[in-house]
Amino acid sequence: MEILVLMAVLAGSLGLTALARHLNFSAPLLIVVVALGISFIPGVPRLELEPELILTLVLPPLLYSTSLESSFAQFRAASRAIVALGVVLVLVTALVVGLTVHLLLPDLPLASAFVLGAVVAPPDAVTAVAIGRRLGLPRRLMTVLTGESLVNDAAALTLYKITLAAVLGTAGSIGHGFAVFAVAVVLGIGVGLVAGLLVGFVRRKLDDPLMESAFGVVVPFAVYVAAEHLHPFSADFSGSGVLAVVTAGLYLGNQSLHASSATRVQDSSVWAAIDVLLEALVFALMGLQLPFVLDSVQASHSDNLTLVWCALVVLLVTMAVRIPYVFLSTYLPRAVRLFGRGRPAPSWRQLTVLSWTGMRGVVTLAAATGVPLVTASGEPFPGRDEIQLFAFAVAIGTVLVQGLTLPALIRKLKVRDEDEAARDEAQELEARSAAMEAALNRLDELLADHLSAVDISEERAAKLAARLRTLVETRYRGAVAAISLSAEERAASPHAAFVKARRELLITQRETLLAEREAGRLDDEVLRKVLRELDLEELALSNTLTSRLS
Template sequence: MEPIVDTVVIVAICVLGAALARRLGFIAPLVLLVAGLGLSFVPGLPEVHVEPELVLIGILPPLLYVAALQTNLVAFRRALRPILLLAVGLVMFTAFIVGFVVHALLPDVPLAACIAFGAVVAPPDAVSATAIARRIGLPRRVVVILEGESLLNDATALVMVRIAAGALGAAVSFWDIAGQVALKAGVGVLLGLAAAVAAAWLHKRITDPLLDDAVSLLTPFVVVIVAEELHSSSVVAVVVAGLYLGHRIPYLLSATSRLQMDAVWKLITFLLEGVVFLLVGLQLRDLVSHLEADVATTFRVTALVFLTLVAARFLWMYPATYLARLFPRIREREERPPPAVPAVIAWAGMRGVVTLAAALTLPRSANVPGDLFVFVAFAVIVLTLLIHGTTLPMLARGLGVREDTSAEDALAEASVQHAASRAARERLEAAADGAPESVVDRLRALTDSRSNNAWERLGSQAQETPSAAYGRLRREMITAERHVFKIARNEGRISEEVLNRAQRELDLEESQLNRSDD
């Protein structure tokens, strides 16, 4: 009973923290992190200890999978070069730089263990950076690069941790690690594609939305389990499966399945993201109580590791951004960004719960200060989230790295909607034989209305547009209809089933009106 109560309490705190964050205009991960830090020292609350398997097998796969489902595959492929430079090159560069710095501070610790710790703290978080990037309106290509980096960098880091930790007592080189990363990532790509094809085959033949949801929920966990058994990169496999299926979903699922699956994944993502950052904060008391290193050493290692992480990201960003443009093909294909863009990307280096989980997997021995490494990893998470997370919006505004694509998006939507409406009209005329003329006229009017609504978004917002007036008045009508049905149910003139059916139709129509407003 006690674990169930603890789980309910944690979820309730996440919901309250997210509500408070929205009320105050803050990012929910930061509010929940601070809440966890404060609650960790509340008398009477049990100590919380995060198991690495819970994060790496239970929490990370669905978060990466749903993020990949929602990623634009076309934009991802266009930005693949900078994404790989960050997700692979920067992670390996950071791991070695941090490893050498830590080894210089703690010469008794084997270099391989220090590099393994460098890999632990190297990858930025998959949630916080992109959440902030979208909210503050960074350029779309910057958001795609940050999303792509966060999807793939965990794979590089986790493979490096395993290789470097397994090489304790032996020599470890950059090329050995690079070869193993490439091998495991390659197997992960093949496994992810195979899993995606299998899941697509199932979705194509399933007609029940509930079964579609079940298959979608099982997919990331099955992929991770199989990838771990084959000793490949489970992160790459999950991301590849999500990218493939996300691109194919419009052709695989019915409208009902897509709507229901979207709602299910939104709820799961909301709860998992909240739990992740709350659990990170709740670790503080447990980590402090088990810390054996002296305060001076702990402070010195934490400060230098944090500064090294920040410096390494900046040192990598500018050469990676501009040296590649010495090649004519890259220079012709990619526009040269102003110096402010790599500065913002370099500052968006918040770490997350994967760093803590990976630190807990490091081997413990007389020469490897596991408790110190875990505490420093935790401190890096807190420092990067609080410092970078709170200052990134101000930095982006100060450097002018923002982009308003609302007008561009509205124009593109209106243009495509016009073509879609024309195709719909042609299909209607071809299939209208034998249908009542009143029905055909109603469908023509509906098609014209959808096309007109898209063009209206390009107009002035100073006065109420026809579609906005339609939405406002139709909501009033729906409210009146609901009231009549509820009275009829209360008076016993209709059953609960009839009320539910009518309510569902009205709810679907109102949700469509709300979506149009958004």
């Protein structure tokens, strides 16, 4: 029965994602709101969040896909900001939230309060990145957001393990905690690098796009499990599976630039589909957890009104910590001349938007759900119900409050890099010019080396060379037209007319082939072979510079 419920949730969340994309709305926000509403309906089957399912089967592929698409050069350039937000801010948030909860509920042990701090510390950038991409946030700001989401889960989950051990009675000294953290970082990065090197070697030897993609799908799960189950000293020490996945993804993503075109195209399609599937599912699961949270509150011995009030305070504190930290971590090092002297500081508008992108996600709920029921002594885990309630309030509250207001904030502050498009156009034109010159020079070499050895007339060889040269130059002129002309000029250009005519010809060919098949004069296997060629040609027409002219 649970499988049927899960399939229904998945189908419904994908339907909502399609609706959100059609309406140009944030899919995570729509899914969470609808799931919350459905959770109130009496008799609706309950689907409990499984921490192991999320942390082992959902989180690794999402992180791996994001790291594959991330630019290692941009990641390295923004590494100070990424570490400041993805590591230091996680520790600061856990500390502030833990102390706040301990002050609000003095009966709650400080160690349990810090468990909650670790649970709510890592933001999930899925919603923020989707909104930022739709509204055109500057590339550097998007890089920081994406990089933070790749790092902060590792820091928060490692801190979570340390604080959990303190409550369970299995933790050592503070030095032991630092050692656990250091080992997790070193082993995680090491496992990721080794896995990346090994996988890269194997994929090069395969030289089969289908097998390379199939092999790549297994990578995040294998790397995560290997790092988490590597205990070099004792059971307390292990690698960070999150860091291992991110490291492997960054390395393999950088190596994919040298892979075959078929492999890159296929990998892009596979991981895009996996992303949509998993993101839709996890946000639906977040909204559907409301009945479990309410049950835990009702079963708690604490006053329900006090718990609700404390949950609201924890939500506000969690959101508020990020705001001054973002400004201080940016301007303070420059003021004391520690970092950032070679790069202009981001504007206060960009920092304001960055400070409001602290939406929490399913990792927060999974970690809260994974808190054990009892300690090592057999006593009930102190504050488990409070941790689950506060974590749910922070996760859902930040998604709704910050997620719903972030687009308006971006529009109000007009956070855009007005010069970014011009810089991109200049770089693209320069790169295309260099590529054209290289291709024409190579053509001259080919003419000298090969065409002269072929038994054809000089006139025919000259025509063939002229045709190849025309293809290269036409491609470049089309790029110049697509980049430098205005929208009105593009629509009236000869290239635009050529693109539209070419698309109409492809449609005509496809319709004719289907008619031949319906008439029984064309076998399905032959049809699929020819259709694939037409499909690839149309995809090239739609996804390259020519799409700008249509």
